[in-house]
Amino acid sequence: MTEAEWLTSNDPIRLLEFVDLASRRKARLLGCAMCRQVWHEVRDERCRNELRAAEQLADGRASQSFVETATFEAETAYEEALGSERSEVLAVYAAISLTVGDIDAVDIEAICRATADLAPFGQNVRLVQADLIREVLGNPFRSPAFNSDWRTTDVKLLAEGTYAANAFQRLPILADALQDAGRDSEDLLNHLRDTSATHVRGCWALDLVLGKE
Secondary structure (H helix, E strand, C coil), X not given: CCHHHHHXXXXXXXXXXXXXXXXXXXXXXXXXXXXHCCHHHCCCHHHHHHHHHHHHHHCCCCCHHHHHHHHHHHHHHHHHHCCCCCHHHHHHHHHHHHCCCCCCHHHHXXXXXXXXXXXXXXXXXXXXXXXXXXXXXXXXXXXCCCCHHHCCHHHHHHHHHHHHHCCHHHHHHHHHHHHHCCCCCHHHXXXXXXCCCCCCCCCHHHHHHXXXX
């Protein structure tokens, strides 16, 4: 795969096969982001809570007992839905359960397939999934450096607040603060300023600023 193909491909499986998804945190957040694309179909709150538990687990904010309780309740919801819920919805419930486990690239591929069948009408789901992969993993052909001197008080407060609140509309403001701090990387600044992108928790650019892997 070339860099141009990575940047334009709408084949999420091919992208996943190309990269080494070594970070479990990244894998977990990517899986959660894909499941949230069909959030409207996850009507059972117990399954929604399991996904929320996975998101907290990714950042070390969920206790083992909290995750175990959420998982048990979601498994109960799945069993209760057997025979009464559409198979596509059941597949998404099963996909959500993967996000709380030892998730890897194979699990992400399974989540891709499960969520594809419930995409909103008119959505190019493969392109959305490919964009989410690029959003979380960035560009494997480039390894942007980050100087700790750029992490000024303003930059740190903006980045941490944006991440905590999922307030991705603030990313252009963060880009301005980084530029004021001396950062001039077009790749990073352009991504933060791209309001047309689907920014999610695990965004490679925001993670770079925060020092998260």
